[in-house]
Amino acid sequence: MFTILLAALLQSVAPGAPPSGEAETLGRRLAASSALASMIPMLVEKDLAELAAEAPDLSDSEKQALLTIGRAQAAQAVDKLLATMGHAYAERLSIPDMRALIAANDRPETKRFRAAQPAVKMEAMRTMGEVDLKKSTAAAFCKQTKKLCDRK
Numbered sequence: 114m115f116t117i118l119l120a121a122l123l124q125s126v127a128p129g130a131p132p133s134g135e136a137e138t139l140g141r142r143l144a145a146s147s148a149l150a151s152m153i154p155m156l157v158e159k160d161l162a163e164l165a166a167e168a169p170d171l172s173d174s175e176k177q178a179l180l181t182i183g184r185a186q187a188a189q190a191v192d193k194l195l196a197t198m199g200h201a202y203a204e205r206l207s208i209p210d211m212r213a214l215i216a217a218n219d220r221p222e223t224k225r226f227r228a229a230q231p232a233v234k235m236e237a238m239r240t241m242g243e244v245d246l247k248k249s250t251a252a253a254f255c256k257q258t259k260k261l262c263d264r265k
Contacts, residue, residue, distance in 0.1 A: 132203035139211040141199030146218035148230055150195065155231040157187040 132140065144150060161183040165176050202211060217223055248264060255262035 132200070133208075136203035136208055136211070137200060139199075139208060139215065140201070140203030140206070141195060142215050143202050143206075143211050143218070144195045144198035146215060146227070147198065148227060149198075150191075151227040152231050152234065153187075153191055153194075155235065157184065157191075161187075 161180055164183065165171065165179055168179075171179065206214070218227070251261040251264040254260065255264075
């Protein structure tokens with residue numbers, strides 16, 4: 114999941130005029146305070162727990178080593194992600210806009226909101242179950258038109 118988000122974001126950055134150093138710094142701060150940034154630790158731990166579960170024969174020390182390596186790998190990926198997002202914000206938002214957004218993100222109630230988001234999103238995902246828009250749309254379309262019925 115984390116890998117998919119990272120790849121999608123890295124591909125979506127459009128080139129533009131180079132932003133100033135201040136804009137880059139503000140963009141990075143804005144990225145670090147984003148909803149996505151608040152979700153990353155949960156996604157990393159979920160991926161690492163799943164990876165460790167795939168190898169039940171690992172000893173406790175080997176599992177710990179796996180988690181340590183995984184967290185280091187994630188830290189590098191997160192650094193690249195936040196730099197990329199920060200640059201994209203710096204290209205698209207004004208310095209006053211970024212300052213205002215960072216100030217809003219630094220408010221205590223916003224921080225509490227961001228802290229609650231991972232658990233809220235996980236609960237929503239568990240409650241909703243699997244959502245496959247293409248599959249459900251094709252099935253409904255098939256019912257009406259008898260086309261796209263071969264999709265699984």
